[in-house]
Amino acid sequence: MKAHTLMNRQIVGGAAALGLSSGQPKVLEYLLMYGESNQKTIADYCEIEQATVGSILLRMEENGLILREKKAGNRRSLYVTLTEKGRKAAEEMELVFRESEEHVGGGLSEEERLQLRQLLDRLCESAGQRERRREA
Numbered sequence: 001m002k003a004h005t006l007m008n009r010q011i012v013g014g015a016a017a018l019g020l021s022s023g024q025p026k027v028l029e030y031l032l033m034y035g036e037s038n039q040k041t042i043a044d045y046c047e048i049e050q051a052t053v054g055s056i057l058l059r060m061e062e063n064g065l066i067l068r069e070k071k072a073g074n075r076r077s078l079y080v081t082l083t084e085k086g087r088k089a090a091e092e093m094e095l096v097f098r099e100s101e102e103h104v105g106g107g108l109s110e111e112e113r114l115q116l117r118q119l120l121d122r123l124c125e126s127a128g129q130r131e132r133r134r135e136a
Contacts, residue, residue: 007104014096018089019063023048023056028065028090029097031082038077065089 015025026046031037034045043053057080060066065086068078082090105113 003104007100010100010103011096014100015093018092018096020089020093021056021059023052024060024065025093025096027053027056027060028082028086028093031066031080032087032090032094036079036081038079040077042080060086 011025012022015021020028023046027042030042030045039053039057040050042057043050046053057066057068061068063085064083067081067083069081071077071079105116108116
C-alpha cells in the first residue's frame with residue numbers, strides 16, 4: 001500500500017500538471033495502446049463502471065482530448081478515438097508513468113524490475129479470477 005501511495009502521488013501530480021483529472025490518464029493510456037474503442041471495453045480495461053467512464057469521456061471530449069462517434073451499422077455504441085491534442089497528452093502522460101516507475105524502482109536491478117512486473121501481473125490475474133468467480 002505504501003509503494004502504491006508513493007507512486008500514485010507522483011502520477012496524480014504529473015497528471016494535474018498536464019491538466020488531467022482523475023481517471024483520464026488511464027483512459028489515455030488505453031487509447032494510445034489500443035486505438036479506437038467503445039466505452040464498455042475502456043471501462044473493463046480500466047476496472048471502473050461504465051457510467052463513470054461515461055463521465056470521464058464527456059469531460060475529455062469537452063477538453064478536446066477525444067472524439068466519440070457512431071459507426072455505420074451500430075447505433076448503440078459510441079466509438080472513442082484520440083484527437084491530436086489527446087495523443088499528445090497521452091504521450092506526455094506515458095512519460096510521467098515511466099519516470100514514476102524509474103523513480104520508485106530506482107533501487108532495483110533490471111532483473112528485479114522484470115521479476116516484480118511478472119509477480120504483479122500474476123497477482124492481478126489471480127485477483128481477476130477471484131472477482132469473476134464471485135460475480136458468477
